[in-house]
Amino acid sequence: MRARTRKRGWGILLAVVIVLGAGAVVLLSGLLDPHYETSDVDGPEGNDAQLLARGKYLAQAGDCMACHTTKDGPLYAGGVPIETPFGTIYGTNITPDKQHGIGEWTSADFYRALHDGLAPEHPLYPAMPYTTYRGISREDSDALYAYLRTVPPIAVPDKPTEVPFPFNMRFLMRGWNPLFLKDELPDVSQGESQQWLRGRYLTNSLGHCTECHTPRGVFGQLKLGSTFEGGELGELNSPDITPEGLARRGWTPEHLQRFLALGLSPLGSAYGDMYEAFHFSTRHLSQEDNQAMVAYLTGDQPQPPQALPEPPQEQEEAQAGLTTGRSVYLAVCAGCHAVNGEGKPGATVALKGNSTVRNADAHNLVHVILHGLEARSFPEGDRQSMPGFADELTDEQIARLANHLRTRWGGQKGDVQPGDVGALR
Known part of the structure; x- marks a missing residue:
């Protein structure tokens, strides 16, 4: 069974409880944050072949399998453990099973989960990367929802989270969200081309690269001032993938394109959580989207790779x-x-x-x-x-x-x- 590892330092736990509790009190008092004002209108449903094919592609681009499908387990039936400093959270069943999956969800429910981290039953923990999925368009959310409605329904109940008190009180997330949920993520490169813009959407929203390659604070929030500068992934650390960080380690756009498509390049192979991201997601990108993602990571004017100095005699x-x-x-x-x-x-x-x-x-x-x-x-x-x-x-x-x-x-x-x-x- 794969274990997604996003371990961070615990920090000042009492301060976490106080801040999140205070935010929860504000929201429960009726001062609702506009983050929750999303459309309740259902999107298109049906079995249109083009819509479903697009939804499947989006599921791959969004790396949904990594957290919702165990090794040798049923597709999207959940159960993948996600280790956090606040306890273990398990990927949920997102098959159309009506009792244990999302069979009773509407497309509006699904969009709200992606956009606001709010499931019909309760708030989600940000182990589900709604902090970056927030940028997914409603149109793409509806296509993804339509595709998930066609996978085999699996009657497997979700594994209960192993999160101790007070973090097991999910209502605290209603205080966390207005503090740390942002409408837009900062750009790490410069560009104006259509390819760069497409790459920004793929990288910052669908691909949610920020979640693993950005350090986190004591509250588990993304340190967006250090976006893509690397973070901790349990036993391994994710590297700096800013344009400067990539150039320092010798990456070229051609190397990155090959790495995302094949998992291998002259600079090494994908391993750890990055192998899963490659295996379940980036290798399925179209050539155009592969190039667009690289264009965003390096910018419209890529920095030349730094040459290695001469080795010591x-x-x-x-x-x-x-x-x-x-x-x-x-x-x-x-x-x-x-x-x-x-x-x-x-x-x-x-x-x-x-x-x-x-x-x-x-x-x-x-x-x-x-x-x-x-x-x-x-x-x-x-x-x-x-x-x-x-x-x-x-x-x-x-x-x-x-x-x-x-x-x-x-x-x-x-x-x-x-x-x-x-x-x-």
């Missing part, structure tokens, strides 16, 4: 204490990734210039060395996997290995300490 490595790391690499890594770090086509990614190796934040690199990567398949027949070395290498050896990779093929400082490795064990 052997004498410089010795002076910097990096020779041990090279010895560890040759002993346990070179057999798969090659002595020169160029990898093996169809089997292992290159480490030379790898986006994870080039990341200033060494968290993911150290975690992957420790714990490895689950075997994953890709459209062109590639199959990527990696064993972990937590049982074979000491904290000191892994720190030196990581520093060797970062300085030789990542253009980064060799500043990983054994304590950093121990913290991720």
